[in-house]
Amino acid sequence: MILRVSVAIAGLAVVALGILLIPLPGPGWFIVIGGLAIWAVEFTWAKKLLNFTRRNVRAWTSWIGRQPLPLRSVIGVVGLIFVAAVVWASVKVSLDIDLITETRNVFGW
Known part of the structure; x- marks a missing residue:
């Protein structure tokens, strides 16, 4: 029971950390x-969910590799x-900074 609760x-x-990181560039998923x-x-x-995910990621990767x-x-x-x-x-959302506007201001567009 202790092992089950610990796992x-x-x-x-780990899942919660990953979910928090999904919107950011990096390894969230x-x-x-x-x-x-x-x-x-x-x-x-x-x-079962992990096997399903692995199968679909492999299928997607294989399909992409066969495309022109x-x-x-x-x-x-x-x-x-x-x-x-x-x-x-x-x-x-998090910093209230509009990167498009900031980029335009930097380059004077």
Whole structure:
């Protein structure tokens, strides 16, 4: 029982940290999956969810690898735009700084 509770608490701490880091650039999702792996040591539902996640990440990676370079480039650009939007929104909400306005002011646009 002590092991089960310890695994539950450790997994919860890691997942919570990962969720807090998701909006920021960095390994937020990786940390969430790490917490899920900790839970999978003791909980069957977490093991099933972890296997499902691994299968789908591998399928997505394989599918991307089979696509022509122009499509992969478009997917990459869309990903970068998404990350930029998340960074902009995170800075705007947490620090009340509009990066677009600040950039315009720096360059005099």
